[in-house]
Amino acid sequence: MARRQIQVSIDRLRGHRDTPTPRAQKLPSDDRACPKCSSHYRSEEMRRNLNVCPACGHHFAVGGRERLQQLSDDGVYDELWTELRAADPLRFVDLQPYPKRVEAAEAKGASEALVCADARIGGRPCVIAVMDFAFLGGSMGSVVGEKFARACERAAERRVPFITVTASGGARMQEGVLALMQMAKTIVGFEALADAGVPSIVVLAHPTTGGVWASFSSIGDVTYAEPGALIAFSGPRVIEQTTREKLPDDFGMAERQLENGHVDAVVDRRQLAGRLARLMGILELPEAPPGSLALQLAQNGTERAARVAQALPHLSRRLRDRISRGDHPGGEGGRP
Amino acid sequence: MARRQIQVSIDRLRGHRDTPTPRAQKLPSDDRACPKCSSHYRSEEMRRNLNVCPACGHHFAVGGRERLQQLSDDGVYDELWTELRAADPLRFVDLQPYPKRVEAAEAKGASEALVCADARIGGRPCVIAVMDFAFLGGSMGSVVGEKFARACERAAERRVPFITVTASGGARMQEGVLALMQMAKTIVGFEALADAGVPSIVVLAHPTTGGVWASFSSIGDVTYAEPGALIAFSGPRVIEQTTREKLPDDFGMAERQLENGHVDAVVDRRQLAGRLARLMGILELPEAPPGSLALQLAQNGTERAARVAQALPHLSRRLRDRISRGDHPGGEGGRP
Amino acid sequence: MKPSGIGGRFRRITHRLGGAPDGDAGDIWKAIQLARHAERPYPLDYIQRLMPDFEELHGDRLRGDDHAIVAGIGRYHGQPVVVIGQQKGRDAEERVFRNFAMSGPGGYRKAMRVMALADKLGAPVITLIDTPGAFAGAEAEINGQGGAIATSMQTMMRLNVPTIAVVIGEGSSGGALALGIADRVVMLENSTYSVISPEGAAAILWRDAAKAQLAATAFKPTAANCYRWGVADAVVPEPEGGAHTDHDAAARLLDGYLSRTLRTLEAIPPGERRLQRRERFRRIGAHRELPTGGTAIVVGVDDGQSGRS
Amino acid sequence: MKPSGIGGRFRRITHRLGGAPDGDAGDIWKAIQLARHAERPYPLDYIQRLMPDFEELHGDRLRGDDHAIVAGIGRYHGQPVVVIGQQKGRDAEERVFRNFAMSGPGGYRKAMRVMALADKLGAPVITLIDTPGAFAGAEAEINGQGGAIATSMQTMMRLNVPTIAVVIGEGSSGGALALGIADRVVMLENSTYSVISPEGAAAILWRDAAKAQLAATAFKPTAANCYRWGVADAVVPEPEGGAHTDHDAAARLLDGYLSRTLRTLEAIPPGERRLQRRERFRRIGAHRELPTGGTAIVVGVDDGQSGRS
Numbered sequence A, B: 001m002a003r004r005q006i007q008v009s010i011d012r013l014r015g016h017r018d019t020p021t022p023r024a025q026k027l028p029s030d031d032r033a034c035p036k037c038s039s040h041y042r043s044e045e046m047r048r049n050l051n052v053c054p055a056c057g058h059h060f061a062v063g064g065r066e067r068l069q070q071l072s073d074d075g076v077y078d079e080l081w082t083e084l085r086a087a088d089p090l091r092f093v094d095l096q097p098y099p100k101r102v103e104a105a106e107a108k109g110a111s112e113a114l115v116c117a118d119a120r121i122g123g124r125p126c127v128i129a130v131m132d133f134a135f136l137g138g139s140m141g142s143v144v145g146e147k148f149a150r151a152c153e154r155a156a157e158r159r160v161p162f163i164t165v166t167a168s169g170g171a172r173m174q175e176g177v178l179a180l181m182q183m184a185k186t187i188v189g190f191e192a193l194a195d196a197g198v199p200s201i202v203v204l205a206h207p208t209t210g211g212v213w214a215s216f217s218s219i220g221d222v223t224y225a226e227p228g229a230l231i232a233f234s235g236p237r238v239i240e241q242t243t244r245e246k247l248p249d250d251f252g253m254a255e256r257q258l259e260n261g262h263v264d265a266v267v268d269r270r271q272l273a274g275r276l277a278r279l280m281g282i283l284e285l286p287e288a289p290p291g292s293l294a295l296q297l298a299q300n301g302t303e304r305a306a307r308v309a310q311a312l313p314h315l316s317r318r319l320r321d322r323i324s325r326g327d328h329p330g331g332e333g334g335r336p
Numbered sequence C, D: 001m002k003p004s005g006i007g008g009r010f011r012r013i014t015h016r017l018g019g020a021p022d023g024d025a026g027d028i029w030k031a032i033q034l035a036r037h038a039e040r041p042y043p044l045d046y047i048q049r050l051m052p053d054f055e056e057l058h059g060d061r062l063r064g065d066d067h068a069i070v071a072g073i074g075r076y077h078g079q080p081v082v083v084i085g086q087q088k089g090r091d092a093e094e095r096v097f098r099n100f101a102m103s104g105p106g107g108y109r110k111a112m113r114v115m116a117l118a119d120k121l122g123a124p125v126i127t128l129i130d131t132p133g134a135f136a137g138a139e140a141e142i143n144g145q146g147g148a149i150a151t152s153m154q155t156m157m158r159l160n161v162p163t164i165a166v167v168i169g170e171g172s173s174g175g176a177l178a179l180g181i182a183d184r185v186v187m188l189e190n191s192t193y194s195v196i197s198p199e200g201a202a203a204i205l206w207r208d209a210a211k212a213q214l215a216a217t218a219f220k221p222t223a224a225n226c227y228r229w230g231v232a233d234a235v236v237p238e239p240e241g242g243a244h245t246d247h248d249a250a251a252r253l254l255d256g257y258l259s260r261t262l263r264t265l266e267a268i269p270p271g272e273r274r275l276q277r278r279e280r281f282r283r284i285g286a287h288r289e290l291p292t293g294g295t296a297i298v299v300g301v302d303d304g305q306s307g308r309s
């Protein structure tokens, strides 16, 4: 398939690309300290290593657009639906009004907790939807649900794989029951993919919890997880509070969830784009739409019909000869 | 539904009905001893109590035709396909030739390990297929598979429930891989029921093991088990030999399998016919075939179509009034 | 109206949604208390009144039988109907047995297994929702609580039979929504439907479990509000004073709605019904649109009518 | 021929079945030893030769990942194809890791989950069968070993995509059949397919585990016999001396059969293919018919031709 240059100005997007993660923001300088091995790195150095600690492999958080850039060929992608923004249907106030929280999150550069784009990975076109934990904890409200569903529908229509990278604390509390309903909306999105026979590839980044784990992210066709990512419906603290259980340190971690049967592979971020490209190569539908092969072979339809009704041939004495010739009764299809 | 008298001579069948179970045969006299409570009973007395110990409720084995008589209204049923008999495709010999084993089993009166019949239970017509443990351990060979598939197909065609009572050690070894294939044939039978939307009701009697548990008997729509019945793919002895595990006494018992999620209810044999009749009453399809109700209501098709496209009505201020009247926007279907 | 840009003021979308949400904290707290009333009817109370011939089914056919969810098939107005409900306990012992209607993955898998039976037989499915949420426990996580909820939603989205979900008490979190994907989602007058239980919200948002009442009212989870938001398709009245005052009357009122609505739904061809169900959930939500031109657009829960202004 | 009544002599049905089963004990035992040869190629050996781009998938999405079964999707002759195989270990450590290719319910459920993916994508399914049987253990029983095998058969019976099951080594008991419901069931030249493992048969029928060789040969489980019985649709040749002598050559021979047969199967409309698959398994078996008239009728594995005599 010929590599097509995507025609899109990413100047504006690049401006947002380096949205630092909340953890990094707490550091006074441009430095980052690895919470696992305590090594210090410059942000730029870290970014070149895809926000993975070069010393110990710890996976830091990645912003939505940064992730898109990491995965897309030449860092080029075409972001979709940036015009969709949060509303305040409940007029919700907890420690502060919901609109204030949204304003503060938007001021950091991202427009919402889900960033969608057309992109190519390894030359293969796809639609990607990436959650941004920096935007209100990656929480899933109406905008996330709407964008997610649109992204699925777009992939289904174009018959290109749908890839999503999650990082979320769950439903966005401040949108109340409407946020809960977005879980259902993501299922609707996946139904569009199912109808079209288009694959869904889920990449679980740290953390993937609550309503996001209890909706689309647990039912992808193929599910990768980043090392050390927490993957759970109820987080360890909630469980410990509820049941007084003492949980192991690696509870709900990607590596455990692989053993538990909920993940297909734990994939290092530095291999992720390559793995996705390879996987899309495997999953790519044959150039010809289904049925054309059938048409091509329809000429032997009568022969086939005859074979269907055909009884077991009385060929036992010739069987051994034919086996040795690789020429079995029933022809290419074997016995009917 | 009117009660129809089944026109069938059962004189010949009645001759077979009282086939004693192997355990009973070992007793020298007409007596039976309960292995659980050691009480002694005359066979006739036991039979009147459906082969359940009147003292402790222990469930003794029941022959195929005896079971049909117990379940059918007035003990009347119409046995099917008695002409199907075992063949010896492998020319199989273990401690004795397979045909000799079949002859010996047939000499006791049963024609095979599965007895099928048209019957009525509580006035409701059904097709029943009962396994007979006395016939070569209720083992499933080609005849069992063929009769089972025919019984399913018959129930599907007539749109009456299919009921099966199992009691089997598994596949009939002496028919080799052809016996194994009968597991698949029972799945084909169930597919006919699924296509027709006809319910399958499975009653697991002691024992239900091996290939019978690993095929149709574990996937019924509703699954009853008799008290104390062993239900397992691998029996306790095989497991203890294989894994050196020490198993609890009630391992694989009906009551445990209810807890394990594999059984819907443990039903005392003396309640079984009543429970089956009630269940068939619940499951009975409406007199009219599906779609007729649709036709009947198709007149409001335009109205319905309008409602589908209809937006949320701007009725908020009237909502409370309507709630109190039980008269909600969107009419009988609620909001579209 | 004034256009709003990034960081601009939020437009009020209440008109679009059929009125502002009822925000009276006292009224909301009363509904929450009624929804959780200890004498409120539970699924088996409704079932025994609506369908005396009911066969409860047990087990997920995998490894257990979760008592927080009851499921079975009953005779209802002349046809088999599958009912799946979240069952709280009436006394202390039963509450523990039912795990306070907080099911693990096995409960949802039991539900799915019975849904498959409904689809095979062509029997409609009615779910009765009443749970503080799915159970939060290590074993539940290992067994895939997330996937069980997601798959239950997916299964309900695909059912070929008519489906009605009724919130009869408190519907909280994904544990409620797992049984909430239906052709019609309705709420009893004093039921609530929310993204999280009041206690959970207080702990997370206010970092103070004692703020439950405050948290509960902030979500405004009443039936009337859910109706406004398009989350509920209808509100089913309860007897004066609440369903707990008269179980028989509550069942009769629910019966009226269910039987009428099943007739309506059965008139729709299965394929169309499935698409409408999808479309129903595809629509729900509230967001702003911000075109490059800078004009604000409000899209409400239902874009069948003009939402632009 | 002489009619036979109840208790009468069995008629020989061998002609009907295309010749008597090969009964030479030495030949059979040799095939059994080759089928179990420690150097015989296992699924991953074939997969890496047939489809270098292969993504192994893990987990049953319920509670674990059974290593006795490998499953995944690979690129095969220009299209995605799902492969599911029973994987024995090559050395002692891997044998334990793979549990000697004896899977629990989770293995079959992993298989089903990947089959569902195949159906969604329209990818054909190839199963590679090589197991002494499903695992016999308490945990496996509690988790529904029986139901897992039955459901796997049912799932394969319903798949809309072309399916081929290949017995590559020893196919024993329901543990093998669970992956054996396909449009075409074929056996490698030196593979075996039997109702039970030789050791199991010896313990049960001869009550003497040492009688394994005797038991093994009594079942006559060779590919040629299975072909005669209609259990196998074709026999795929192995390299001279057996597949273990040349894995590359064995894979090439299998490749030839698979690629040709997939083309044939893809030419059949899905609905028809599914019905043919069902009919295939509906037919298999051997029994006598005993009409009231007393005339014996023999029905073989395939009643498409006259079986009456």
Ligand SMILES: [Zn+2]
Residues within 6 Å of the ligand: A034, A035, A036, A037, A038, A039, A053, A054, A055, A056, A057, A058
């Ligand atoms: Zn580090």
Ligand SMILES: [Zn+2]
Residues within 6 Å of the ligand: B034, B035, B036, B037, B038, B039, B053, B054, B055, B056, B057, B058
């Ligand atoms: Zn007794």
